[in-house]
Amino acid sequence: MPFTCDYTRLLFTKSLCFNGYFCNNSLFLRLIPINTRKLAIGIQYTASVGMILLVATGCFFFNDFLGHRVVALLLLMSVSILAMLFDILPVLLASVLSAVIWNFFFIPPVFTFHIDHAEDLLMFLLYFFIALVNAVLTFKLRDVENRARDKEEREKTIKLYDTLLNSLSHELRTPIATILGAVDTLKESKEKLSQRNQTELLNEIDKATVRLNRQVENLLNMSRLESGMLRPNLDWCDVNELIHSVVEKCVPTHKPVIEFKSNENLPLFKLDVGLIEQVLQNLIYNAIQYTPEDATITIEAADIGNICRILISDRGKGFPEAEMESVFQKFYRLPNSKAGGSGLGLSIVKGFVEAHHGKVTLRNNTFGGAEFVIEIPTETSFINNLRNE
Amino acid sequence: MSKAEILVIDDEPQIQKLLKIALESNEYKVRQADTGKEGILLAANHPPELILLDIGLPDKSGHEVLKELRSWYNRAIIILSVQSHESDIVRALDNGATDYLTKPFRTAELLARIRSALRRNQTETTSNILESGNLQIDLGMRTVRRNGELVKLTATEYNLLSLFVRNEGRALTHQYILKEVWGVGNQTDTQYLRVFVGTLRKKIEDHPNQPVHIITESGVGYRFM
Numbered sequence: 214m215p216f217t218c219d220y221t222r223l224l225f226t227k228s229l230c231f232n233g234y235f236c237n238n239s240l241f242l243r244l245i246p247i248n249t250r251k252l253a254i255g256i257q258y259t260a261s262v263g264m265i266l267l268v269a270t271g272c273f274f275f276n277d278f279l280g281h282r283v284v285a286l287l288l289l290m291s292v293s294i295l296a297m298l299f300d301i302l303p304v305l306l307a308s309v310l311s312a313v314i315w316n317f318f319f320i321p322p323v324f325t326f327h328i329d330h331a332e333d334l335l336m337f338l339l340y341f342f343i344a345l346v347n348a349v350l351t352f353k354l355r356d357v358e359n360r361a362r363d364k365e366e367r368e369k370t371i372k373l374y375d376t377l378l379n380s381l382s383h384e385l386r387t388p389i390a391t392i393l394g395a396v397d398t399l400k401e402s403k404e405k406l407s408q409r410n411q412t413e414l415l416n417e418i419d420k421a422t423v424r425l426n427r428q429v430e431n432l433l434n435m436s437r438l439e440s441g442m443l444r445p446n447l448d449w450c451d452v453n454e455l456i457h458s459v460v461e462k463c464v465p466t467h468k469p470v471i472e473f474k475s476n477e478n479l480p481l482f483k484l485d486v487g488l489i490e491q492v493l494q495n496l497i498y499n500a501i502q503y504t505p506e507d508a509t510i511t512i513e514a515a516d517i518g519n520i521c522r523i524l525i526s527d528r529g530k531g532f533p534e535a536e537m538e539s540v541f542q543k544f545y546r547l548p549n550s551k552a553g554g555s556g557l558g559l560s561i562v563k564g565f566v567e568a569h570h571g572k573v574t575l576r577n578n579t580f581g582g583a584e585f586v587i588e589i590p591t592e593t594s595f596i597n598n599l600r601n602e
Numbered sequence: 603m604s605k606a607e608i609l610v611i612d613d614e615p616q617i618q619k620l621l622k623i624a625l626e627s628n629e630y631k632v633r634q635a636d637t638g639k640e641g642i643l644l645a646a647n648h649p650p651e652l653i654l655l656d657i658g659l660p661d662k663s664g665h666e667v668l669k670e671l672r673s674w675y676n677r678a679i680i681i682l683s684v685q686s687h688e689s690d691i692v693r694a695l696d697n698g699a700t701d702y703l704t705k706p707f708r709t710a711e712l713l714a715r716i717r718s719a720l721r722r723n724q725t726e727t728t729s730n731i732l733e734s735g736n737l738q739i740d741l742g743m744r745t746v747r748r749n750g751e752l753v754k755l756t757a758t759e760y761n762l763l764s765l766f767v768r769n770e771g772r773a774l775t776h777q778y779i780l781k782e783v784w785g786v787g788n789q790t791d792t793q794y795l796r797v798f799v800g801t802l803r804k805k806i807e808d809h810p811n812q813p814v815h816i817i818t819e820s821g822v823g824y825r826f827m
Contacts, residue, residue: 426706446821448776449793451800454818457811475811481793487688487821594793 257299261307264291269314281319281333285340288315292344296351304352308344315340380556384428388421395421431557434491435543438564445485445568449594452514452521453479455486459493460512468506469527471497476514482521483592488565492573495558496525496585503529504582519593521571526584531577540575562587606720607631607648611641611667612656612682617705621654624709630716636660638667645675652678652719655699657690665693672698678719682707688821695775695822702773702822718771732767734815734827737806739767748806758783759802762795766816766826775823799824 268291272284279287288311296304316326320333328334395414398406406414437443453475460471500510508528515522532540541563543556562585566573571589578584610621613636625632633650635641638659645653653671657664664681671679678700683690691702700719703712730742738747741764746753755763761783766774776792784794803810817825 422706449791449796451796453811454800458818458820461812481796490820 254300254303257303258306261295261299261303262310264295265307265311265314269311269318273318276319281315281321282336284319285315285336289340289344289347293347293351296348297355301348301352304348305345308341308348312337312341312344381428381432385425388425388428391421392418392425430491431495431561434561434565435557438561438568443564443568445488447483447485447591449481450484450486450489452482452484452489452523455490456493456512456514456523459490459497463494463497463501469501469504470509471501471512472509473512473514476516478516479514480516480593480595482516482589483594484521484569484589485565488568489589492562492565492587493523493525495562496587499558500525500527500529500583500585503527505529508582516593517588519590521587521589521591521593523587524584525587526578526582528580528582531581531583532575534577537575541573605629605631606651607633608652608654608716609633609635609641609645609650610654611635611638611659611664612654613637613658613660614656617656617682621712624712625716628713638662638664641667642670645671649675649677651723652680652716654680654682656682657687657694658684665690665697668694668697668699677723680715680719691822692775692777695773696777700772722771732770734767734770736808737815739764741767746806753805755802755805759798759805762798763802763806766824770826773819773823773825777823779823 265288268287269284272279272287276284292304292308292311295307316328316337317324320328320337322329328337395418399411399414456473457475460473463471497510497512504510504527510525510527513524515524541559543560563573566587566589569589569591571587571591573588574586576584576586608625608630610618610625610632612618612621612634615636618634618636622632622634633644633648635644638661641653641655641659644650653675655664655667655671659667668679668681679698681691681694681699681702682705683694683702684705687704691704694702700722701715703715730740732739732741736749738750739745740747744760744764746755746760746763762779765779765782776795780792780795799816800810803813803816806815807813815827817827819825
């Protein structure tokens, strides 16, 4: 179980950092002792015994110079270091072992367990006691610290889930409510409904289902990102063709004109077509949401020295400067933005572009409206310049 | 025309019901199986014209069922798969599936795929001259006409086009096309294929950016219509 718990913590930290919630290094630094503590128990025992033996051997050679009392302090220090890193049992083993070694090899007469002076006997017992208490106390202290951290993280998770549930329940329930309502009306008042109203209700069900499907797709993509298992499946991609096909999918249901002129000099790029398609879909969908109906959305694609750059600019209101950093965060929605949208779209864009080791940036156009810039470093192929075989 | 019989192998009762209604209202006879085993038995007892096979079955994977069926059944098999599992689709097509559909799918799309698959069942084309929209391809003369005018194609472009035409309506995987046109050695690199599809589109499509003949099946391959 400890492994699972630690894994979740790592994942969680990663997802938070991914969204820019808090990326200070302290969390990662604090993770280090936890991880060492979770080393296989066998390794912990070996390392504990090894360290004590190493220190004892070192001391043995300098015994004349150090004196056996200093050796006791050195051994005690090694036990303390082990107590900071390892579980309680290996540390207890190390303290007992060090006491025995100290007695046998260092306390005169050496090479016997017999102790001559009462002073040394007292010191041996004290050593034994301090080493054990040291181990137990350090362990408990760490345990308390861990528990406090777990609690803190649990609270943060709960807060995150609250945000998630609020935004999702709205995004998922609205289409479900539409579907249920329309179906009920169709079932119960079949005779009274005009043909036109029936068709309209059926169209509403259609739209709601498409919307539901898009949200589910977003959620699935988000969980793919969160799992950390996302590996782009790179293949040659004709970006012109890809943009055209995404644009075509978006157009029929929406008003603003989307302008894209193929860049004839564009080479093929090695990309994950599925992921980039999703990125473009989310960005275009976002642009459509915020652009007035009579305005245009322009898309450009270019090759800048093995970097695939795609620009998508709209003529909406643009983004307030202060909010630009936050828009890629999960579940973030601009204050006063209209209903609809789960706040997942742009964070998926960022996640997928970063999975390609690329970056996505946002700036406001001088003439109004926002411009998203995707830049992905990747392999290019210019064979379209080689005519024929 | 007699009613074509379709066997649906899917474990979801809702999808089963939906498919049954959609297919029966379009004059097909429907038989249903909810496990792979039952599906194979039904297909063996009474071979249908077409099989709709779900990849995610409870008892065994649809891929195994497909392989078993393909050892003796040579009519159309259309695979139903969940969205965004392209590798599943490519694998099924390479294992001999006739076509695929991703859930959620629209009924019109389903019916179109079924019609096209059934058509291919019946006619292993013997004719040398094939027509598709404004295109006319003469396999004997190795000529291609668009709106009656001769289109100049290089040898590779022609080979690619004739492969597409001979498999009209069918999704061809990148690997399959590379093997058929360029031979066995080139199966890993799709860049030549993409470039040739690009130039071919410029020659045969009215709007190369909104192709109607050579359709890209994202992550899978191409389909000629």
